[in-house]
Amino acid sequence: MTIRVRPESPVPIYEQIIGQIVFAVAASDLAPGEMVPSVRDLAAELVVNPNTVVRAYQELERAGILETKRGLGMEITADGPKRCRERRRAIVLLRMREALREAASAGLSAVDVCKMVEDEWPRLNSTRNGQAK
Amino acid sequence: MTIRVRPESPVPIYEQIIGQIVFAVAASDLAPGEMVPSVRDLAAELVVNPNTVVRAYQELERAGILETKRGLGMEITADGPKRCRERRRAIVLLRMREALREAASAGLSAVDVCKMVEDEWPRLNSTRNGQAK
Amino acid sequence: MTIRVRPESPVPIYEQIIGQIVFAVAASDLAPGEMVPSVRDLAAELVVNPNTVVRAYQELERAGILETKRGLGMEITADGPKRCRERRRAIVLLRMREALREAASAGLSAVDVCKMVEDEWPRLNSTRNGQAK
Amino acid sequence: MTIRVRPESPVPIYEQIIGQIVFAVAASDLAPGEMVPSVRDLAAELVVNPNTVVRAYQELERAGILETKRGLGMEITADGPKRCRERRRAIVLLRMREALREAASAGLSAVDVCKMVEDEWPRLNSTRNGQAK
DNA sequence: GTGGTCTAGACCACG
DNA sequence: GTGGTCTAGACCACC
Numbered sequence: 001m002t003i004r005v006r007p008e009s010p011v012p013i014y015e016q017i018i019g020q021i022v023f024a025v026a027a028s029d030l031a032p033g034e035m036v037p038s039v040r041d042l043a044a045e046l047v048v049n050p051n052t053v054v055r056a057y058q059e060l061e062r063a064g065i066l067e068t069k070r071g072l073g074m075e076i077t078a079d080g081p082k083r084c085r086e087r088r089r090a091i092v093l094l095r096m097r098e099a100l101r102e103a104a105s106a107g108l109s110a111v112d113v114c115k116m117v118e119d120e121w122p123r124l125n126s127t128r129n130g131q132a133k
Numbered sequence: 134m135t136i137r138v139r140p141e142s143p144v145p146i147y148e149q150i151i152g153q154i155v156f157a158v159a160a161s162d163l164a165p166g167e168m169v170p171s172v173r174d175l176a177a178e179l180v181v182n183p184n185t186v187v188r189a190y191q192e193l194e195r196a197g198i199l200e201t202k203r204g205l206g207m208e209i210t211a212d213g214p215k216r217c218r219e220r221r222r223a224i225v226l227l228r229m230r231e232a233l234r235e236a237a238s239a240g241l242s243a244v245d246v247c248k249m250v251e252d253e254w255p256r257l258n259s260t261r262n263g264q265a266k
Numbered sequence: 267m268t269i270r271v272r273p274e275s276p277v278p279i280y281e282q283i284i285g286q287i288v289f290a291v292a293a294s295d296l297a298p299g300e301m302v303p304s305v306r307d308l309a310a311e312l313v314v315n316p317n318t319v320v321r322a323y324q325e326l327e328r329a330g331i332l333e334t335k336r337g338l339g340m341e342i343t344a345d346g347p348k349r350c351r352e353r354r355r356a357i358v359l360l361r362m363r364e365a366l367r368e369a370a371s372a373g374l375s376a377v378d379v380c381k382m383v384e385d386e387w388p389r390l391n392s393t394r395n396g397q398a399k
Numbered sequence: 400m401t402i403r404v405r406p407e408s409p410v411p412i413y414e415q416i417i418g419q420i421v422f423a424v425a426a427s428d429l430a431p432g433e434m435v436p437s438v439r440d441l442a443a444e445l446v447v448n449p450n451t452v453v454r455a456y457q458e459l460e461r462a463g464i465l466e467t468k469r470g471l472g473m474e475i476t477a478d479g480p481k482r483c484r485e486r487r488r489a490i491v492l493l494r495m496r497e498a499l500r501e502a503a504s505a506g507l508s509a510v511d512v513c514k515m516v517e518d519e520w521p522r523l524n525s526t527r528n529g530q531a532k
Numbered sequence: 533g534t535g536g537t538c539t540a541g542a543c544c545a546c547g
Numbered sequence: 548g549t550g551g552t553c554t555a556g557a558c559c560a561c562c
Contacts, residue, residue, distance in 0.1 A: 023239050049539045071547030092236050099232040106156050110254045114247045121243045182562045289505050315554045337562030358502050365498040369491050372422050376520045380513045387509045448547045
């Protein structure tokens with residue numbers, strides 16, 4: 001499992017980490033009972049401050065996606081996959097709604113937007129953050 | 134010409150104002166030489182801090198879309214429409230790219246996204262800017 | 267509205283702040299629409315690091331009890347009172363259950379426990395943290 | 400004599416072990432001169448890290464409740480029962496005081512608390528330590 | 533002025 | 548080794 005963050009992105013690093021883990025669990029790349037990297041390890045790998053990772057993990061714990069095994073680390077909960085699929089949908093929908101609202105108030109039609117999606121989609125792969133498939 | 138802002142939106146209020154004016158000019162709802170409301174009037178109408186309107190107008194001035202008529206107010210420049218059409222495209226594209234990047238990293242396909250657009254599109258009008266009809 | 271924290275307590279400072287605000291809202295000492303002290307002000311008053319206050323406020327925001335007014339501060343939400351009453355109950359119940367479980371496994375009866383409550387209750391006022399009534 | 404720990408409890412595992420032994424001695428389920436299970440055996444039975452058991456035993460030794468019989472194991476001291484009865488009282492009182500302080504600062508009265516005790520008490524047996532009957 | 537994010541580094545409890 | 552909390556101080560966007 002590999003996590004990648006884009007430090008120059010407007011979306012906060014801790015949210016990027018959350019998103020990556022949510023998406024990985026939703027896609028069954030991370031299974032319940034599996035442990036996530038330790039705070040220190042992930043921080044070192046991403047070259048960010050450990051506190052930033054702590055924040056991401058704690059938010060995932062509050063969301064019932066991770067649970068702490070004291071002294072050992074944190075692992076995916078049994079409910080994780082279900083919650084992550086819900087959350088994934090919510091994340092994408094939220095961002096999508098913002099974009100659509102903007103498009104609508106700019107006077108575009110649904111057809112215009114779909115054309116734009118098809119135009120932009122292939123262009124993503126060149127600049128995307130990781131996952132090749 | 135009516136401007137509406139959603140204070141709870143994640144996009145900053147001054148950006149919303151900019152967007153609304155840009156879109157209005159691009160759609161010829163505001164013509165070159167026409168004047169925009171005074172800072173005080175618009176602030177009162179939108180119930181926002183006057184500084185917020187100032188910031189929006191300043192940015193539009195720097196972009197060559199508004200120009201100051203000393204002692205009178207600000208009006209749309211001759212180049213306004215052209216620049217606004219460009220800028221409109223840039224705004225929509227930017228927001229759309231963010232959404233698509235998220236969708237892609239969530240593992241969705243272009244088809245999934247288009248379906249989502251068609252699902253969400255009609256729903257926009259009912260909640261957009263609070264105007265029900 | 268006054269908040270007090272006991273730095274020597276085993277319960278984290280940010281949780282104490284959360285609890286105090288939850289209790290205040292549940293008791294209608296803080297009404298919806300009312301603003302809480304600014305992060306910096308409260309930090310100065312409690313002589314704690316601003317980040318500690320930030321953490322408390324953010325958790326209350328995620329719980330739907332506070333909402334951010336950008337550039338202005340944070341205020342109690344309309345749903346705040348309802349959520350705080352629920353949360354107050356949950357907080358007390360949680361701590362109480364731990365105590366009762368301990369008492370039960372120590373072989374005490376319900377009567378023993380109630381007697382203990384009546385014994386200890388008056389003693390609280392001398393060492394308690396604030397609220398005189 | 401059976402010891403049970405709840406790994407998901409907020410109270411540390413080593414403290415749970417201490418408590419269970421203290422309560423057993425106080426209730427004469429474990430008599431002076433009787434030996435406690437070996438570190439390895441108890442750790443295996445509870446599925447916890449042996450160091451955790453070591454820590455519990457060490458603390459009980461420091462408290463004069465257990466003593467080492469070199470090469471043989473550890474046994475309950477002659478003073479054990481007396482000290483455990485004192486300690487049992489202290490443990491229960493401490494936990495109870497925390498709960499009461501919370502209840503008081505939440506604005507509950509002594510009557511409210513006693514009602515809560517009577518409500519919760521029967522519920523304990525069904526979930527306590529996982530033993531259903 | 534407001535909150536939001538991030539870094540650096542410390543100390544603690546737990547296993 | 549693990550996570551949890553706290554401090555100090557920086558920089559940013561927004562109003």
